[in-house]
Amino acid sequence: MYVDDLIVTGTHAGIDSFKREMASRFRMSDLGVLSYYLGQSMYASKLLEWSGMAECKPCVTSMEERLKLTKASTSVKVDATLYHSIIDSLRYLVHMRPDIAFTVGYVSRFMEDPREDH
Incomplete structure (x- = not known):
């Protein structure tokens, strides 16, 4: 073996x-x-590139404090397939980065009807 x-x-x-x-x-x-576990750094970098966020600046917290998102939005819909793919990739990343678990769970609530700005 x-x-x-x-x-x-x-x-x-x-x-x-x-x-x-x-x-x-x-x-x-x-x-x-x-x-180095499962290429975590490379995986996160590729995910940022793929989702169009490679140029974003790093921050201490993964989500704005006291941010309230709602499903009742009049914002423009985003590509649901792309949104689902990004969320699924983030869910995978949570295994290596538990500090983003709350944020990923929070944005996962909007997989049925993703919008640009909730």
């Missing part, structure tokens, strides 16, 4: 024990502490 990469999480003692057990059964190498 060939396994390309394996991510192991747990306590230090548990991880060390697991690695010793695996090394006793299989030929393996230890790449050390995980520093």
Whole structure:
């Protein structure tokens, strides 16, 4: 059997024990502490480019404080397919960036009828 990469999480003692057990059964190498997961930086950069936001400035919070969005809007509709794709991509990114989970959940509420400005 060939396994390309394996991510192991747990306590230090548990991880060390697991690695010793695996090394006793299989030929393996230890790449050390995980520093880059699923291409998170590259994925986020590509998502920003694809959604037309590559030139946006970074901010401390992922959403304006006390922002109230509503489904009752007279704004122009946006491309629903593109909106769904962006939201799905953001949902994937939440696994690596839990700090954006609230914001992604909030904007997900508008997937039925996305508008330019709620």
